[in-house]
Amino acid sequence: MNKQPKQLTAGIPDSEFIRGDVPMTKEEIRILSISKLQLTVGDCLLDVGAGTGSVSIEMARLLPESTVYAVEQKAKALDLIRLNALKFETPNIKAIEGKAPEALANLSGVNKIFIGGSGGNLKEIIDWVERNCQTGSRVVINAVTLNTLIECRQVFNEQEFSTPEIIQVSINRIEKLGNAEMFRPQSPIFIISTTRL
C-alpha cells in the first residue's frame, strides 16, 4: 500500500528549519530545483552538499517510500540534517558523512541528483553520475557563483547529457519594517538542469 504524503508540494518556509550558520537553499529555489528533478514514484534521490538538509527533507516528504541520500562533509551540518529529519519525520533520509564523489562509492540505483554544493569536485561528481546513473536520470545544480556556472557549462559531455537548461532566479521578498514595505533581495541563483542520455 502506498503511503500518501500529507503535503503534495514542496515549500516549507525557511524559518521552520533548524539552522545554525550553515547556508540553506531558500524556499523558492528549493521548490524550483525539486521541480526540475521531475520526481516520480520509485525514484532514488541524492542530495550532494546537503547543508541543513532542507532539499532532502522536501524530497523525502514528497516521496516517503524512496530513500534520500544526503551527502555532507561538515559534521555540524550533518547534525542539522539529522535534527531536521527528526523534526519533519522523514526517516527515509540517509545522511552520509564525507565528500562526493568518494562518499558515493556504495550507492546504487540513484536517478535524481541535486547538487547544492560540490566542494570543488563538480567534474568528478558528474563523472560519477555518468558511470553510475541510468538513462533518464536528472541532475539539477544550484550555482551561487560565476565560477560554478562556468564549470557547469563545461562538465556536461554532449554525448552523455542533454543540453542543460539554465535559468537565473532573482527573488525580492517584500517585508514590513514598521509600516514600510521593503524589497529584500535574495542572492540570485542559477539553476542548471539536465538529463543523463
Next chain:
Amino acid sequence: MNKQPKQLTAGIPDSEFIRGDVPMTKEEIRILSISKLQLTVGDCLLDVGAGTGSVSIEMARLLPESTVYAVEQKAKALDLIRLNALKFETPNIKAIEGKAPEALANLSGVNKIFIGGSGGNLKEIIDWVERNCQTGSRVVINAVTLNTLIECRQVFNEQEFSTPEIIQVSINRIEKLGNAEMFRPQSPIFIISTTRL
C-alpha cells in the same frame, strides 16, 4: 484506492501546452504559485482567469482525485483549456465559462484558489472567498501589473486573511542564439499568498 500521479511535481515546459495568443503563466511562476497553495489530498481547487489552463492542468495532475474549476470568460481561452485538458489527460478539470465572481455562484467546497487574472473584480472575488471558503483556505495571486499589486495590499481584510506574503520573481532564461548564450528576461511577477482565517 488512490490513483497515484505519475508526476509528483509541477513543471510542465511552456512549449508543451497548446497555445494561441492567450497569455500563459510561465513554468517557474506556475511551480511557485502552486507550491504556495500548499496542496494536500482532498483539496478542491479553483483557477480564476485560467487562460490556457496551464495552472489548472498542473494542479489536476498533482491531485487526480480532486476537481479543478477553471473559470475563464474568453471563449478562445476556454477552447484551449479543453484541448490542453485532453492532451494532458486531466478529466478532473471543469471549465466554467464566465466572469468571477458571478461564474462561481454554484461552487462549494473550494479551499485552494489561484487567481491569475481577475478582470478588474479582485475585490469581489476576495469577498466571495471570504463568504464561501473555510478557515485554512489558501489564496495565491499573480500580479503582472503595479495596479494589481496595489489592489492586493488593500483587499485582504486583516480579520479574515493572514498578512499576505509578497514576493517578486524575476527569471532570466539563458538561451542559445547560434553560439551566443543570451540572457532572456521574463516579465517579473509578484506572487501574493494568504490564508483564510
Next chain:
Amino acid sequence: MNKQPKQLTAGIPDSEFIRGDVPMTKEEIRILSISKLQLTVGDCLLDVGAGTGSVSIEMARLLPESTVYAVEQKAKALDLIRLNALKFETPNIKAIEGKAPEALANLSGVNKIFIGGSGGNLKEIIDWVERNCQTGSRVVINAVTLNTLIECRQVFNEQEFSTPEIIQVSINRIEKLGNAEMFRPQSPIFIISTTRL
C-alpha cells in the same frame, strides 16, 4: 570664467564616502538619478533627505558654480555631509538642518530636486515644488519601499507634472570571496522622474 570640473561624470565609489550607519544612495543609483535630473549649467539644486550627502557631492562636483542645498533632519547625517563636502572639496554644498518642506521656506530658484528620503512628507514636498519651482524643473525620487512607490503614483497632479517615468533598478555586484565570484544583490530601487509643467 567657468570653472571646469575635473570629473565630468558622476560615479564616486561608495567606499570613498565617509559613512556611519546612515543609509547611502549606492553608486549606480546615484549615477542614474543624477542623469534623470538632466543637469545643465546654471541649475539650482536641492537634495531632500541628503543622508551622507553622496548625491549632493556628485552634483556639486558636476556643477561647481551652482549651489546644492542638502536638507537633512538627522544631526549625525549632517555631520557626515559636512565631512564629505570637505573631503571632496565641494564648498558649494549648503547643508540645511531640518525637515522638508518646512526647512525649505527660505529657498528660491531651485529647479532640480532629488528626493532620497521624504520622512513621510512626500505630498507636502511635491506641493512645495508646485508652488516654488518654475516650469521645466525636474524632480527625481528614489523609492526603496512599496509605500513610497505607491505614494509617488498619487502625488503628481497631472496638470502640474508630466507623467512620471518609473524604472526599477536591480544591481548584482560580482565580488570575490576567496576564489569564488559571488553575485551580491543590492536592494532594488525605483527611480521616479518627472518635469514641472
Next chain:
Amino acid sequence: MNKQPKQLTAGIPDSEFIRGDVPMTKEEIRILSISKLQLTVGDCLLDVGAGTGSVSIEMARLLPESTVYAVEQKAKALDLIRLNALKFETPNIKAIEGKAPEALANLSGVNKIFIGGSGGNLKEIIDWVERNCQTGSRVVINAVTLNTLIECRQVFNEQEFSTPEIIQVSINRIEKLGNAEMFRPQSPIFIISTTRL
C-alpha cells in the same frame, strides 16, 4: 576658450535616436557605462561596435572638444551613426568603417575605450589597448551574453589591468498599457570596467 556642453549628464531617451533594426545600448546602460569610463576634459574616446552611435553621441556631447572614434563594421549602422551625429550636432564623432582591432591601426592617444560589441575579437582588442593605451586608460565592456562575460574574466592580464569591476544591471520599466502599469524587463547587461595599469 572652452565650449561648455548644454547637457552635463548622459541620458538621452532611447526614442530620440534614429534607429533601424540595429541593436542599441539602452539609456540606463549607456549612462552607467559612460560613468564607469570616468570622463575628464582632454580624453580621447573610442567606441568599439558603435551600433547606432548612441554611446558615442552621449560622450561627444559631454566632451565637445574631444574626438570620439566610433568603429563599426556594418554599413547600415555606420549610416545611422552619421545621421545621429547630425541630429545631435556632434561633429566630433569620427565614424570608422571596419572591424577592431584592424580598424584601429591609425589611432593614437585613445584613453577611454567603450566596447559594446567585439565581433568575436575581444582578446585582440584588449591586446591592442595594452600596446597602445597609456597607464590610467579606462576600458568598459557591455556583455549581453554569458560567453562575453566569461571571455572578459580571462582577457585582462593582471599585470596590465586592474581587477575588473563586474556588475549585472537589470532594469524594469513600468509602462502604461491602457490603465495597466506593466513591468517591462530589459535584457540584463553585465558592465565590466577596468583600468590600464
